[in-house]
Amino acid sequence: MQKAPSENQFFRYVLPSMLAMLLSGFYAIIDGFFIGHTIGDTGLAAINIAWPVASFLLAAGTGTGAGGSVVMTTRLGEGKKEKSRQALGNTLFVLAAFSSAMTILLLLFYRPVLQFLGAEGGLLAAAAEYTQIIAIGSACQILGTGLVPLLRNQGKTISAMTAMVCGLTANIILDALFMMVFHWGMFGAAFATVTAQALVAVLSLSMLFRRKEERPFRRDLFPRGKIIARLIKIGLSPFGMTFAPSIIIILANWQCLAYGGSTVVAAYAVLMYFVTSVQLLLQGVGEGVQPLLSYFNGAGNPQSVHNLLKKSFALVLILSAALCTAAVVFRDTIPMIFGSSGETAVLVSSALLIAAFSFPMMGITRLASSFFYAVQKTRYSIFVIYADPLALTPLFLYVLPLFWGVTGIWLSIPAAQGILACAAGVLFISYFRGHGGAASLHQNNGGMTG
Incomplete structure (x- = not known):
């Protein structure tokens, strides 16, 4: 942040963040669009099997960048500019370390990982073709997503959005070239994604350190255990928000596979393209307001924190209601966009009708997660994020299909989100009661709580 922000800048931060988060999820959607039209249901099923690998890289970058940016902005709000610069330098160090480690690990183990995820035969061959290129370009994925939160927390929200738009445009052009013209199949889709993410990383770095005074000193890059531990602890929340859908996938x-085979997997892939886009758009509200929340929390300004939370709640509820309506109205059109077969399209239509009613609850839980990690109430945030993929969804995915078959798989989404939204509401009540209302939120500004 180049100067002290104000709560009146809510939409200046939130709207570009919403678009940037949405665009970050479009890489898989674009791949799915071209794969669906050039390869068909087998390709859609393969990319859905392989997607958790790519998602883990994106989540590692997002978690590291967002965790570091919270520490950086909180210290800036406290008036500790040198500590803020050290947080930036250490975030860059962790991003580089993760990039190197994940490249090596994935190149060694990507095939066993895909087999664990359920791929076999032709499905394994197609998924491996995609994942090998993703593994080679691990650094592009991690840096492409990890640098964007740092830009946003410097107040460069338009720059962050611009980098994402350029990357997405490149991905569309390259996907069309590699798959429709060169007929490179799964390899082409992965190569287009990695190249586009590399472009985002290069643009983000150039905009992040455009001015000399914005660049960290060499000593700021030296790893400091306390800073790294703090940014990783905070980063577990945004990491979980990004990767949790993949655990569920x-x-x-x-x-x-157990209840319907590859056709149902292909239908679930199309469903999750839409649902994940909704999740990212709603997450963009919380991620966008996070720099302001962290700054005012660090500065000991509880009233601004409270006002920003109320604005965010209103926005996510309006937005999620609109998205729910759109999903219901266009439920027969959406599967056609991805070239789904007739049988797959029927499954997607019924799945969208069920999943759509979970969107308002998703909005509440996504905002709760971002709010709690922004004010460094880490335990609350981690609970909201990880209760879904580690407890609620596994339970409902096991139990509901026993009674309703494939429909039970779709029903697991609103069932899990409904309980999670109630839990988030309880945590909000507990938080404000424990702090005596908005007037005493400043008690958190001294560092990590929870």
Whole structure:
């Protein structure tokens, strides 16, 4: 942040963040669009099996970048500019370390991982073709997503959005070239994604350090255990928000294969393209307001924190209601966009009708997660994020299909989100009661709580 922000800048931060988060999820959607039209249901099923691998890289980058940016902005709000610069330098160090480690690990183990995820035969061959290129370009994925939160927390919200738009445009052009013209199949889709993410990383770095005074000193890059531990602890929340849908995809793929085979997996892939886009758009509200929340929390300004939360709640409820309506109205059109077969399209239509009613609850839980990690109430945030993929969804994915078959898989989404939204409401009440209302939120500004 180049100067002290104000709560009146709510939409200046939130709207670009919403678009940037949505665009970050479009890489898989674009791949799915071209794969669906050039390869068909087998390709859609393969990319759905492989997607958790790519999602883990994106989540590692997002978690590291967002965790570091919270520490950086909180210290800036406290008036500790040197500590803020050290947080930036250490975030860059962790991003580089993760990039190197994940490249090596994935190149060694990507095939066993895909087999664990349920791929076999032709499905394994197609998924491996995609994942090998993603593994080679791990650094592009991690840096492409990890640098964007740092830009946003410097107040460069338009720059962050611009980098994402350029990357998405490149991905569309390259997907069309590699798959429709060169007929490179799954390899082409992965190569287009990695190249586009590399462009985002290069643009983000250039905009992040455009001015000399914005660049960290060499000593700021030296790893400091306390800073790294703090940014990783905070980063567990945004990491979980990004990767949790993939944990659910893994579990759901197993159930889809058990109850209907590759056709149901393909239908679930199309469903999750839409649902994940909704989740990212709603997450963009919380991620966008996070720099303001962290700054005012660090500065000991509880009233601004409270006002920003109320604005965010209103926005996510309006937005989620609109998205729910759109999903219901266009439920027969959406599967056609991805070139789904007739049988798959029927499944997607019924799945969208069920999943759509979970969107308002998703909005509440996504905002709760972002709010709690922004004010460094880490335990609350981690609970809201990880209760879904580690407890609620596995339970419902196992139980509901026993009674309703494939329909039970779709029903697991609103069932889990409904309980989670209630839990988030309880945590909000507990938080404000424990702090005596908005007037005493400043008690959190001294560092990590929870």
